[in-house]
Amino acid sequence: MTFDEYVVARLPALLRYAVMLTGDPHLAQDVVQETMVRAQLKWRRIAAVGQPDTYVRRMLVNQFLSWRRLGWFSRTVLRREVDRPEVVPDHAHRTVERDAVWELLATLPRRQRVAVVLRFYEGLADAQVAEAMGCAVGTVRAHISRALATLRDGLGPPVSPGPAPPVGQELSYPLSPATVRSPR
Amino acid sequence: MTIDDALRASFARHESLTPPAEPLRARIRTAVAARRRRRTRVTVASVAAALVVALAVPAAWAGGLFGDKDRQSTPPAELNGPVNVLVVGADRHPGRSVAFADMVMVAHLPADRRSAYLVSLPRDLRVGDDKLSQVYADGGAAAVTRTVEELTEVRIDLTVEIDFRGLVRVVDALGGVELCVETPPGEDTLTSVHPPYRKFRKGCQKLDGAEALDYVRQRMQYRDGDYARIRHQQQLVRALLTAAQRAGLTKDPRKLVAALQDAIQVDGKVELLALARQTSGLAPADVTGVRAPTRLVEDTTAYLEPEQPAYGELWRAVRDDKLAAWVGKHPDWVNPR
Numbered sequence: 001m002t003f004d005e006y007v008v009a010r011l012p013a014l015l016r017y018a019v020m021l022t023g024d025p026h027l028a029q030d031v032v033q034e035t036m037v038r039a040q041l042k043w044r045r046i047a048a049v050g051q052p053d054t055y056v057r058r059m060l061v062n063q064f065l066s067w068r069r070l071g072w073f074s075r076t077v078l079r080r081e082v083d084r085p086e087v088v089p090d091h092a093h094r095t096v097e098r099d100a101v102w103e104l105l106a107t108l109p110r111r112q113r114v115a116v117v118l119r120f121y122e123g124l125a126d127a128q129v130a131e132a133m134g135c136a137v138g139t140v141r142a143h144i145s146r147a148l149a150t151l152r153d154g155l156g157p158p159v160s161p162g163p164a165p166p167v168g169q170e171l172s173y174p175l176s177p178a179t180v181r182s183p184r
Numbered sequence: 185m186t187i188d189d190a191l192r193a194s195f196a197r198h199e200s201l202t203p204p205a206e207p208l209r210a211r212i213r214t215a216v217a218a219r220r221r222r223r224t225r226v227t228v229a230s231v232a233a234a235l236v237v238a239l240a241v242p243a244a245w246a247g248g249l250f251g252d253k254d255r256q257s258t259p260p261a262e263l264n265g266p267v268n269v270l271v272v273g274a275d276r277h278p279g280r281s282v283a284f285a286d287m288v289m290v291a292h293l294p295a296d297r298r299s300a301y302l303v304s305l306p307r308d309l310r311v312g313d314d315k316l317s318q319v320y321a322d323g324g325a326a327a328v329t330r331t332v333e334e335l336t337e338v339r340i341d342l343t344v345e346i347d348f349r350g351l352v353r354v355v356d357a358l359g360g361v362e363l364c365v366e367t368p369p370g371e372d373t374l375t376s377v378h379p380p381y382r383k384f385r386k387g388c389q390k391l392d393g394a395e396a397l398d399y400v401r402q403r404m405q406y407r408d409g410d411y412a413r414i415r416h417q418q419q420l421v422r423a424l425l426t427a428a429q430r431a432g433l434t435k436d437p438r439k440l441v442a443a444l445q446d447a448i449q450v451d452g453k454v455e456l457l458a459l460a461r462q463t464s465g466l467a468p469a470d471v472t473g474v475r476a477p478t479r480l481v482e483d484t485t486a487y488l489e490p491e492q493p494a495y496g497e498l499w500r501a502v503r504d505d506k507l508a509a510w511v512g513k514h515p516d517w518v519n520p521r
Binding site for chain 1: 190193195198212215451
């Protein structure tokens, strides 16, 4: 598979994956671009390994984890902008903003977020997540369980699989600013 | 609804945030092209390290590289006849954008594997309207491979591309190399033209990676310029070979193998490790350095042209695997050790 073929086939999926990792479309573009430029320069080696996806996914994780412009500070700023009422162009965006899970994801330490995305978005098994993150399976499990605990905490009382939530709202967890800032 | 499902649902909803791929593809293309240009600066010296891979990595290390002892007991892949390895050095020096020299060398391994020849092609060799250095700048190692095959009619079995900084690490992983520094006529020190402007004293000494690379990059100070550089570079290959064989007994090979893996890119049908096994017995004295016979032509720019008939005979000898006879006949084009 040549690099160009790979890009045509996989770039959309990589971008989606990067959006989940970063929580920000612009940053996702930057991270994917940097990753793909690097991948291109060593493509022969990557192609020789035979599983470019695995390799590139790992590169992307590393790129994200080492991305300097993504500190706590910049993330806070990003979130504030999103919170401004004037940024409500269409329905899709409104849903996105109101999403409490998404908001909480942004508060997770980066490694926890990576683990959660690989597991629940990319649908990888723990061992594959560990491979992509370059750490032990136990570490992955710890990241995921801590992340889930934070999410559960932030979302308040667990929504049990009991009564079905009202239609149309089942996926939405409205989150007031107070909830975000309240110390636990 | 469980937290897992809530997560999956949230991810699914946010897929709508994904930006379109097409503009990014264009950006990637542009960025790759820019970075390619940046890495076109090439140092003669870099060439040397790749040869260590081909010539000096003892088979035992190669086995260790894959962590399986069984591999060693299975006979190596069939690999007969003479082998030509094209070695292209590339300097991906950070912060420098100038496209500089590149250097090309054909390592010829005769069918009997009892010796090795390094045939250097000068960077200023004329190729059509360009110099050989330009071919690399424009098209990378693949273009150099095609060009060399056309120019020499020699079949290239393997192309090894190595980067400058990688070579520094290789030398350091070997614990340095012993090099005999040649100074300009009438002087007893050589001052590098590159920062930090190291001073090298004349004579044999141990150099670390950065020093060795600095030394073999110098050419302005010598009367025969690029030829001097080629000579030093081939000396470095032998020094690396010596160091590799010495290190094989005492050092942790994993560090070296890791450095080598980082430093080189290989392209070709021949398996480098199989080749390394066959050539692991070579001593530094078995390696002969040759300059492709050329002469200077001062036109609007200075370039080098093949010096006939020696040049044609050289490549015929490579094709026919009779380099030993050619070397005997043309001592002037053989570099001193």
